[in-house]
Amino acid sequence: MISISESAQSHFAKLLADQAEQTNIRVFVVNPGTSQAECGVSYCPEDAVEATDIRLPFNGFDAVVDAESAPFLEEAEIDFVTDKMGTQLTLKAPNAKARKLSDDASLQERVQHMLETEVNPQLANHGGQVSLVEITADGIAVLQFGGGCNGCSMIDVTLKEGIEKEMIAKFDEINGVRDITDHQSGEHSYY
Numbered sequence: 001m002i003s004i005s006e007s008a009q010s011h012f013a014k015l016l017a018d019q020a021e022q023t024n025i026r027v028f029v030v031n032p033g034t035s036q037a038e039c040g041v042s043y044c045p046e047d048a049v050e051a052t053d054i055r056l057p058f059n060g061f062d063a064v065v066d067a068e069s070a071p072f073l074e075e076a077e078i079d080f081v082t083d084k085m086g087t088q089l090t091l092k093a094p095n096a097k098a099r100k101l102s103d104d105a106s107l108q109e110r111v112q113h114m115l116e117t118e119v120n121p122q123l124a125n126h127g128g129q130v131s132l133v134e135i136t137a138d139g140i141a142v143l144q145f146g147g148g149c150n151g152c153s154m155i156d157v158t159l160k161e162g163i164e165k166e167m168i169a170k171f172d173e174i175n176g177v178r179d180i181t182d183h184q185s186g187e188h189s190y191y
Contacts, residue, residue: 001054001056001065001070001073001074001075001076002027002056002063002065002073002076002077002078003076003077003078004058004063004077004078004079005077005078005079005080006059007079007080007081008078008079008080008089009058009059009060009061010059010080011080011089012025012058012060012061013059013060013061015043016043016060016061019043019045020045022045022046023043023044023045023046023061024043024044024046024049024055024061024062024063024064025041025042025043025044025061025062025063025064026041026042026043026044026048026063026064026065026066027039027040027041027063027064027065027069027073027076027078027091028040028041028042028065028066028069029068029069029072029073029093029096032068032069032071032072032096033072033097033098033099033116034097034116036124037072037096037097038096039073039076039091039093039096040091041078041089041091044064049064050066052066052067053065053066053067054066054067054070071095071099071100072093072095072096072097072098072099073093073095073096074095074099074100075093075094075095075100076091076092076093076094076095076096077090077091077092077093078090078091078092079092097116097117097121098113098116098117099113101113107135107171107173107174108132108134108135110171111132111135111141111167111171111174112131112132114166114167114170114171115130115131115132115143115163118166119162119163119166123147123148123149123158126148126149126152127147127148128145128146128147128148128149128150128152129145129146129147129149130143130144130145130146130149130163131143131144131146133180135173135174138175139173139174139175139176140174140175140176140177140178141167141174141176141177141178142177142178142180143159143163143177143178143179143180143181144179144180144181145179145181145183146181149181150181150182150183151183152183155179155181155183159177159179160177163177164176164177
């Protein structure tokens, strides 16, 4: 699930030497599966390990991962690098913002994953997001916008020139997109 380089393992071992015995490290994701996902590492005393946690043995310590974070930490890498600026611990978790798709994922799962990993990070720059409501029998992806996208005057351009073009190019089964959001100005609008 998580690979920790030899240099990072040595770094953790040095840090843990100053902690209470049997202290491990906890690797976690805050807001997993969202565009606001953040990964972190902290000390994990033995009495803080939950029955549902996953223990990953390393050289002199365990990395402890909570069940909720686990799917979002697939293929995560922790390294301790030295460069001209000094030393730095790096954590790369390519699946933190969206779960890794299985090879047999449904069209709905693949489209939702595309929205979460490719479209929503761009929309988040403007305080917006989009989610998949359904895919109709004739291949139309029905979308619901929220946040800064609700009431935006550029929504038609975003929908047709951005999302629809990307989606049709990526998925042979998709023939178009339809927005069901009420974009009329009012109390429900973000801005």
